[in-house]
Amino acid sequence: MSETCAVRLAGVWKWYRGTAVPAVRDLWLDVRAGELLAILGPSGCGKTTTLRLIAGLERPDTGAIEIGGRVVAGGGRFVPPEERGVGLVFQDYALFPHLTVEENIAFGLRGFARQERARRVQELLALTGLEAFRTRYPHQLSGGQQQRVAIARALAPHPAVLLLDEPFANLDAELRLRMREELRRLLRDVGVTVILVTHDRDEALALADRVAVMLEGTVVQVDTPERVYHEPRTREVARLLGQASFVPARVLGRLGRSDIGSFALEGAEDPTEQVELLLRPRDVVLERHPEGLGVVVDRRFVGAETIYRVLLRCGITVETSQPPSVELAIGERVEVRCNRARVAAFAGDERIGLAALLERLGRTRSADTEAPVAGGTDGAAAS
Amino acid sequence: MTASAGRTTIAHSLLQRWSLAVIRPSEVVALVVASIALVPVLYLGWRALEGGERALASLTHPRTTWLVLRSLGLAVAVAASSALVAFPLAVLTERVAFPGRRWLAILLAVPLAVPSYVMAYAVVAALGPRGTLASLLERSIGLTRLPEVYGFFGAWLTLTLVTYPYTFLALRAALRGLDQAFEEVARTLHAGHWVTFWRVTVPLLGPALLSGMLLTTLYVLSDFGAIAILRYPTLTYSIYNQYRLSFDRSAAAALAVLLVVLSAILLIAERHWQRRAAFYRTVGTRRPPVLHSPGWRSWLGLSLVLLWGSFAIGLPAGMAAFWFLRARSLGEQLPGIGEPLANSLLVGSAAGLVTVALALPVAWTVVRGNGRYVSLVDLPLWIAYGLPGIVLALALVSFSVRFLPWLYQTLPLLIVGYALRFLPEATGILRATLAQQNPRLEEAARTLGLRPWRAWLTVQFPLTLPGIGSAFALVFLTTIKELPVTLLLSPIGFTTLATAVWNATADAFWSHAALPTLLLLGIGVVPMALFSWWQERGAERSNE
Secondary structure, three states, X not given: OHHHEEEEEEEEEEOOOOOOOOOEEEEEEEEEOOOEEEEEOOOOOOHHHHHHHHHOOOOOOEEEEEEOOEEEEEOOEEOOHHHOOEEEEOOOOOOOOOOOHHHHHHHHHOOOOHHHHHXXXXXXXXXXXXXXXXXXXXXXXXXXXHHHHHHHHHHOOOOOEEEEEOOOOOOOHHHHHHHHHHHHHHXXXXXXXXXXXXXXXXXXXXXXXXXXXXEOOEEEEEEOHHHHHHOOOEHHHHHHOXXXXXXXXXXXXXXXXXXXXXXXXXXXXXXOOEEEEEEOHHHEEEEEOOOOOEEEEXXXXXXXXXXXXXXXXXXXXXXXXXXXOOOOOOOOEEEEEEXXXXXEEEEOOEEEEEEEEEOOHHHHHHHHHOOHHHHHHHHHHHO | OHHHHHHHHHHHHHHHHHOOOOOOHHHHHHHHHHHHHHHHHHHHHHHHHHHOHHHHHHHHOXXXXXXXXHHHHHHHHHHHHHHHHHHHHHHHHHHEOOOOHHHHHHHHHHHHHOOHHHHHHHHHHHHOOOOXXXXXXXXXXXXXXXXXXXXXXXXXXXXXXHHHHHHHHHHHHHHHHOOHHHHHHHHHXXXXXXXXXXXXXXXXXHHHHHHHHHHHHHHHHHOOHHHHHOOOOOHHXXXXXXXXXXXXXXHXXXXXXXXXXXXXXXXXXXXXXXXXXXXXXXXXXXXXXXXEOOOHHHHHHHHHHHHHHHHHHHHHHHHHHHHHHHHHHHOOOOOOOHHHHHHHHHHHHHHHHHHHHHHHHHHHHHHHOOHHHHHHHHHHHHHHHHOOHHHHHHHHHHHHXXXXXXXOOOHHHHHHHHHHHHHHHHHHHHHHHHHHOOHHHHHHHHHOOOOHHHHHHHHHHHHHHHHHXXXXXXXXXXXXXXXXXXXXXXXXXXOOHHHHHHXXXXXXXXXXXXXXXXXXXXXXHHHHHHHHHHHHHHHHHHHO
């Protein structure tokens, strides 16, 4: 495992002068060779500092950083940025305003022979589709073109790792989507290890092989996009990754019951009586049903889908997005069914396991829990 | 494990925060320069205190109150007349679509580059006894009595001619920055053109107007050349006289401290109003204002504008040309211009080099340095900025006489004087240049494999070069025009263009001052006109 590790941070702390809280605190992170890792976190969580620590633009106060198996910081060693072999694309691109596109890309190639350098520049111009702009100056380029120059400049000297700091923050919404696709294709072609920092969850989920969620200076969870989205480790991570509803449920032994159905609890060592199930907007199917446990309280048409807010019997309002074929009116009773086999179950702030939903049990059982008698049978079963 | 790591880290970081941080060499230089800038002022203050009773006596003397009142009175009068002239000029050139209005605006701003003593020379050479106008009127209609040019009238006229561009430029910038939306909102609220102008536009221009007037007041208070030539006793003039006529320097020092305090108050007020002016500027997209098509009233206005502009510029140029040509046609022997010109160029370039070399580390520290050093460096610069030239000169004279007699009246001390005088301005330019630069650029160069010094050389230096160039040019040009420091600190017998004009005017040799005046006008006006032309083009381009 360790030889496939491109970048490793081990117990890294960083304090900025005159601040009360550390910018980065006890950070552990392994980045695999060839992967695209996105560091996702709200602004001020220390993700840019992490990137600057890896690039060598900041010194860690404690902890060690390895790049390609070589210790670049820690244990009294500090390798300056120019000797680390990392490419960094700044948020504002930091293109040299006095150099042309070509000269910017060639900037990191001083060690190369003349012909080799020209060949490499040509290669990158072709890769990024900038051949027509080679003699332009940065201020003569659009935002998207500037970004491509910055990426080409960082890639030119064959860095071991490419670091991208909020690469799409300076682009407008439409361009952002297009450049995201373009960047994905480009990086797949190059095959370099990439660490990307962003506060935009859609960006992180769409681009990354793995997402590292960072909160208050430390990495909370590293997982595939699917898993950080559906199986977040904490409630905070769940909220950071998108709209989240938490539906309360009661557990008895390994079995539990909620307004969205019955389930078997998996993975929990010592299950408590009360858990909450994480529902994402697309996890839920709504069906018109006169005895349903939910009532539509709000609907919002947003084009490709309709967003419904459904009040459950337990008092929780679930926000769900439904395909246009679902047409419900405000005030209608609906049955709420989960369309995922497993959802994350939380006790307190932490995820304790997964709830495997047992089909069909949901409506019949929960229908009779409505009557006070049902509560009695429930209690009887418990005893 | 986490907790113990946390504890050691906290201890570590505390240690790092309390111990001395790494001090860069540029910061050391900046601190030294800043302290040198403070020395003369501190010495002057000390000198005034040391003078004790005598200094106090000169401060409480009724004549001092009289001097302060005269100085302030002149300053206020000039500020008022400047504003009165500048307001219509600014509105006409910025809001009415005259052909070539940008050129006109450049022409109107140009008197800013005319040294006050040159304008004073022109005024006395025209209106003074044996002056052009006087002799003309005497010959043609036998009129021998003109209003007395020496005294309040001459000083007021001269300084108005030189300072109105401050208010003019401030107003023009404000008019240009004004969001059209304010005026449009007023129109939708049923306010007519004139009501809108007086109730919305004019109040919005208030801060700019006041800031321009305060700058004018500051200029008048610290002016020495014009006031001395026109013999209107103010604080600066009597500081000079005290220094020259009596050996008691503490009285002069006391007056100088008084002047510094007055200037500081004005400077702080100016800063305050400039900040207020910034509030009125709006962010986001702003449409350029719609220009009024010129009607007969604005054409009338334009002719008045043209008249004023040609008077302000034509007076010094015309007078100098007139006296020069007259001397030529009469075959009068004029003193050689070669030596003062060479001296001027010498001190100008030396001062430019020294000042820029000192300003660079200072600007660097202010822009990129550690918070603590920035405040240490910034304050002395601010104080130096408000220091009238005559005060700085006096401080350097008394300091060097007492402590460095071998340096007194030598070229190096003169250069130091210039450097201290123009350091704030050079630093300002370099600071603006450096502040515009993205610190990420240097980091980008580092991640692309460059050592720190090479990153500086290949990225930072080429980008700073234009700033260095313009700072040098500014110091070079202003040094040549500078009078009080030159007068007090020059080696004996060392004449520059400035002192040549001064000496000839003092002796009423109008023709002797003519050629140096023409050269000084060229040195002042041509770069200024070129610079504003270039700026106007930039403004036009960004509007497109």
